Amino acid sequence: MKRVGCSVLVTIFAVVGGLFLTAPSAGAAVTALEVSPGDWGQTLVYDLGCTYQMTASTAPLTEGGIHFFDNGIRVGSAFPVYLSGKATIAWTPTTLGIHELYAYHLVPPGYTTIHVLVVPCPGDCNVPHL
Template sequence: MSARARRAGMGLTAFGAAAATLVLVAPQASAWVSDISVGGSNQQVGCAYTVTATVAIDRLLSVSFTDNGTAITGSPVTPSLLSNSVTIQWTPTTAGAHTIQATQDLISKSTVVQVSPSSAFGSVGCGLNGLFPSLSG
């Protein structure tokens, strides 16, 4: 084997080792958005809910919020240096499963929310949902 071939083989081995190290270290070192939650329960079409993302490390970069891959109105949101969370208001427009995702610096967390059809009482039913669950759509 020539010296050139040995050097090329050593270079590929070193590159592979470095890439493997990055893959193994990245999940622990890159936990920017560490949690996401949607306020309320029994979410309905047309009602507003607060989506909260916990920012564990980086409070300088904005957090982008999406609903089934589409940006939520008001996104992205810039975190406060004094708080470890960011919030946005979300009003679902369709019934069914919604994947709500928060992304910061290519790191994301998501949650799936089941949204019911709108209440027979319209937006007034949004406030009644917790009081009279049987009255909601």
């Protein structure tokens, strides 16, 4: 019976141990999309020409960028905050009517969609209308 050298055992232990101690590759599809502040808080009505914050949520520790779209046109990208999993961009609607907003994460693939209504601004972006 042949004796295995100490350095070989240490190498095997280091490789096998490394397999269990290595952090898994993090990534998650977009799980939520919010736009704020809307008229009177979180609603689905927004004013033409006013700027809002679009925030996409993924799992914490997500790697890679989140891409934001308005009616199929990319309006920005952002990397999620590592521990919160939230990515935020500024969004200013430029057309009236129904808008399909979505946020997309490439790996693993996934997206979340919301539909909002963009109406004429009452003259001041800080004054909600009824």
